[in-house]
Amino acid sequence: MTWLGLIFSFAVMVGLQVAFYRRQLATTQGGHLISHVPSLKKAWVLCVAAQAAFLDYGVFAFHAVSLTVFAYGYYHFLNMCRTARRIRLLTELIEAGGQIAEAELMRRYPAREMVERRLFRLEESGQAGIENGVWILKRRELLRSAKVMRGIKRVFYGSLK
Amino acid sequence: MWTLLMGCGLTCAAALFTQWAIWRVRTPARQSRAIVLIFVGWSFLGAFVFAHTWIEWAYFMTLQALLTASYLITFSAVEVDSPSLVMAEMLENANEKGVSPQRWHEVLNDQVLVKPRIEDLIRDQHVERMGSQLVMTGKGRGFISLFLRARGILKTPKGG
Numbered sequence: 001m002t003w004l005g006l007i008f009s010f011a012v013m014v015g016l017q018v019a020f021y022r023r024q025l026a027t028t029q030g031g032h033l034i035s036h037v038p039s040l041k042k043a044w045v046l047c048v049a050a051q052a053a054f055l056d057y058g059v060f061a062f063h064a065v066s067l068t069v070f071a072y073g074y075y076h077f078l079n080m081c082r083t084a085r086r087i088r089l090l091t092e093l094i095e096a097g098g099q100i101a102e103a104e105l106m107r108r109y110p111a112r113e114m115v116e117r118r119l120f121r122l123e124e125s126g127q128a129g130i131e132n133g134v135w136i137l138k139r140r141e142l143l144r145s146a147k148v149m150r151g152i153k154r155v156f157y158g159s160l161k
Numbered sequence: 162m163w164t165l166l167m168g169c170g171l172t173c174a175a176a177l178f179t180q181w182a183i184w185r186v187r188t189p190a191r192q193s194r195a196i197v198l199i200f201v202g203w204s205f206l207g208a209f210v211f212a213h214t215w216i217e218w219a220y221f222m223t224l225q226a227l228l229t230a231s232y233l234i235t236f237s238a239v240e241v242d243s244p245s246l247v248m249a250e251m252l253e254n255a256n257e258k259g260v261s262p263q264r265w266h267e268v269l270n271d272q273v274l275v276k277p278r279i280e281d282l283i284r285d286q287h288v289e290r291m292g293s294q295l296v297m298t299g300k301g302r303g304f305i306s307l308f309l310r311a312r313g314i315l316k317t318p319k320g321g
Binding site: 003006007018021022025036058059061062065066069070072073076077078080081082083084085086087088089090091093094098099100101102103105106109110111112113114115117118119121122127128131132133134135136137142143145146149150152153155156157158 | 162163165166180181184185188216219220223224227228230231234235236238239243244245246247248249250252253255257258259260261262265266269270271273274275276278279281282287288290293294295296297301302304305308309311312314315316317319320321
C-alpha cells in the first residue's frame with residue numbers, strides 16, 4: 001500500500017519539521033526570529049531519502065515530486081503564519097472576541113508596524129540595509145521574486161493592476 | 162507511474178491555460194474560488210483519462226490536490242501585492258539614492274496596506290461589516306483556526 005505510505009510521509013515530514021524547529025528554537029537566542037527553512041529542508045531530505053530506500057524508480061519519482069510539492073506548499077503555509085497581513089488581522093479579531101470596530105483593528109495593526117516589521121526582516125536577511133541614513137538594496141533575491149510576480153501578473157492581467 | 166506524473170503535468174498545464182483564458186476575458190471577483198473550481202474540474206477529467214485503477218486514481222488526485230493548494234497559495238501573492246516585494250522594488254527604483262525611513266511610511270500607509278486587506282476579508286466572507294463593527298464569520302473562524310493551531314505547535318508569536 002505505497003499510497004498510504006506517501007500520505008504517512010507527509011505527516012512524518014511535518015512532525016520532523018516541528019521537532020527540528022523546536023530544537024533550533026530552544027538553542028538559538030532571539031528564537032522567534034529564526035527561519036523555518038533549515039528545519040523544513042532537513043525534514044524534506046530525510047523523507048525523500050527514506051522513500052528511495054524502499055521504492056522502485058517510477059514510484060520513487062512520483063513520491064519525490066509529491067513530497068517536494070507538499071514541502072513547497074507547507075513552506076508557504078508557515079510563511080503565511082508568520083507574515084500574512086490577513087492572518088494577523090483575523091488573529092486580532094479573534095483576540096477581540098470576534099468583533100471589533102474597524103478603526104480599532106487598524107489601530108491594533110497599523111501600516112507603520114507592518115513596514116517596521118518588514119524592514120527588520122529585510123535587514124535581518126541581508127536584502128537591504130541603511131547607509132548614510134537611507135535604505136538601500138543589498139541583495140537581489142527578493143527583487144527577483146518581485147519581478148517573477150510582476151511577470152505572472154502581466155501574463156494573467158495583461159497589464160499591471 | 163511515469164504516465165501518471167506526465168498526466169498531472171498536462172492536467173495542470175490545461176488548468177493554467179483555462180485560468181489564463183478566463184482571466185484575460187474577465188477577472189473573477191473571487192479569484193481563489195475560481196482557481197479551485199478550474200483545477201478540481203481538470204483534475205477529475207485528468208483522472209478519468211490517466212488513472213485506470215483506484216490506487217492510480219488516489220495517487221493522481223493526491224498530487225493534483227497538492228499542486229492546486231501550492232498554486233493557490235502562490236497566486237495569492239500575485240493577486241495582492243506583497244509589501245516586502247513592493248519594498249524591494251522601491252529600493253531598486255531608488256538606486257543609490259536609497260529610500261528614506263519616512264518615505265516608507267508616506268507610500269505604504271493604512272490606505273495601501275491595511276484597508277484593502279480588510280476589504281478582501283469581507284469579500285471572502287471571513288468577516289462581515291455591521292455598521293462600524295467588523296464581525297468574524299464561521300468561515301473566518303475555520304480559516305484562522307488552522308493557522309492559530311500551527312502557530313501554537315511551532316510556538317511562534319503573533320506574526321504580520
